[in-house]
Amino acid sequence: MPRAPDRSTAADYLAGEIRNGPGTLFRDVSRVPPGHTVIAEDGGVRLERYWSAEPSTPLRYGRDEEYAAHCRDLLTRSVTARLRADRPAAAMLSGGLDSSAVVCIAHRVLRAAPPPRPFSMIYPDHPESDERPFLEAVAAHCGTTAVQVVPGPITASDLQRQAREWATTPSMPADEMAGTLYAAMREQGHRVALTGAGGDFLFSGSPFQYADMLRRWQPGAAVRSVVDDWRAGNGAVSPRALLQAGVWPLLPRRAKDLLRPLARRVARMSDPSPWLRLERRPDAADVPDEPRGASYATEDVTRQLASGMHAFFLECAERSAARHHIELRHPFLDVRLVQFALDIPDEQRKRGRFTKFVLREALGADLPDSVRYRRTKGDFAYAIAEAVEALGGDAFFGALRIAEAGWVDGGLVAAKYRLMQSQYPLGPDVYGDHVPTLWMIAAVELWFRENIADGRIDGSATGPAGARI
Numbered sequence: 001m002p003r004a005p006d007r008s009t010a011a012d013y014l015a016g017e018i019r020n021g022p023g024t025l026f027r028d029v030s031r032v033p034p035g036h037t038v039i040a041e042d043g044g045v046r047l048e049r050y051w052s053a054e055p056s057t058p059l060r061y062g063r064d065e066e067y068a069a070h071c072r073d074l075l076t077r078s079v080t081a082r083l084r085a086d087r088p089a090a091a092m093l094s095g096g097l098d099s100s101a102v103v104c105i106a107h108r109v110l111r112a113a114p115p116p117r118p119f120s121m122i123y124p125d126h127p128e129s130d131e132r133p134f135l136e137a138v139a140a141h142c143g144t145t146a147v148q149v150v151p152g153p154i155t156a157s158d159l160q161r162q163a164r165e166w167a168t169t170p171s172m173p174a175d176e177m178a179g180t181l182y183a184a185m186r187e188q189g190h191r192v193a194l195t196g197a198g199g200d201f202l203f204s205g206s207p208f209q210y211a212d213m214l215r216r217w218q219p220g221a222a223v224r225s226v227v228d229d230w231r232a233g234n235g236a237v238s239p240r241a242l243l244q245a246g247v248w249p250l251l252p253r254r255a256k257d258l259l260r261p262l263a264r265r266v267a268r269m270s271d272p273s274p275w276l277r278l279e280r281r282p283d284a285a286d287v288p289d290e291p292r293g294a295s296y297a298t299e300d301v302t303r304q305l306a307s308g309m310h311a312f313f314l315e316c317a318e319r320s321a322a323r324h325h326i327e328l329r330h331p332f333l334d335v336r337l338v339q340f341a342l343d344i345p346d347e348q349r350k351r352g353r354f355t356k357f358v359l360r361e362a363l364g365a366d367l368p369d370s371v372r373y374r375r376t377k378g379d380f381a382y383a384i385a386e387a388v389e390a391l392g393g394d395a396f397f398g399a400l401r402i403a404e405a406g407w408v409d410g411g412l413v414a415a416k417y418r419l420m421q422s423q424y425p426l427g428p429d430v431y432g433d434h435v436p437t438l439w440m441i442a443a444v445e446l447w448f449r450e451n452i453a454d455g456r457i458d459g460s461a462t463g464p465a466g467a468r469i
Helices: 007-015 064-082 097-109 132-142 156-166 173-177 179-187 199-203 209-215 219-231 239-250 253-269 296-305 308-322 335-343 357-366 381-391 410-426 435-451
Strands: 036-041 044-049 090-092 117-121 147-149 192-194 327-329
Touching (some): 007 435, 064 097, 064 335, 097 199, 097 357, 117 179, 173 308, 173 381, 199 296, 199 335, 209 239, 209 296, 219 239, 296 335, 308 327, 381 410, 410 435
Parallel strands (some): 090 117, 090 192
Antiparallel strands (some): 036 044
């Protein structure tokens, strides 16, 4: 097939908002939608859906303990199912709540024989990323020791090779650094590794909880929830969040239609992607007029779980692991646990300043308190900063092929890179806002260079050396 790029999908990648649709970076290549099977027979091809992540009958118990017991049972069954292998499994342990929950379930609840051995990345030179106090507390609590591995280097040649061989964007930098971790697992005879992926999407709750509170005529509770989220360190929370995630969903459709032009003008005043020159497909509504499940918050969790970015992050991690012959398994993405997370009230996901309330209650004494009540997460912005430096930094962003093709404004991109570089000594809280955008621009640039011959974008190119997909 001709390697003609899909401009709309490329625009989504460059904007850092990949959609959960059929589009790929190649115009004539489609993704298999989630929950579908491709069936080829009798000279034709068709898609059949076998499952969809949708809220079902709301789950309502009388006490928190009942939700916690149900969650604990499902997570235990999910971990049990994913331990099946021809040799002992490994487990990725970061010190965060989700990976710690998986390790503690296997060691303290299942008492699996043999239990999965935890492997952890440590970052001695980057304290904002180093989670050794937490992962060591979990390992000690379980009566084991984690294999601690220092991340490997990121090289331009390896990122280029991935873009060429995979015909897509390379792995996320943090996944690339984890190559030494996967290599250590393989060297010790493991083929399967359990992860904590999915917990953030399922159990962190949603700001649309504000709309549910207002719909129940609880304005005081909605304001308190905004304040709690702000105090918990959610930098995206502001008084405007109460309007966006609280008031706007409840407006009648006619009022939304009247106010939408004004809202769009306000949004354009703070355009998050002024350097983007490709046109994006119109977005669907952020939240429907009436949620399909019990609440607006549940609707938002459902949409986040099925987001294109969620799939993108999983695929990046799995490709990186597969390079080292490691299969990643994700207990939190078990269909039973997903359905449970979509059917519980949002107060079980987020309560006060704590997200993942039901998960913390379900693990109880099986988690060390330092992890059970932890609200912080490691910051890995430095990995992206190092990746763009490995590509050439200013020289790389100053000679973008996608700028020559008219996809981005090269001057604005280069200025954004220089601003990030100047802010780097101030720490990730300052420069961190720039790195996701810079990485997605760099990733699309690498894909473009390795897959679109001579920079032609009219559909006539067949790829380097006449290669075809």
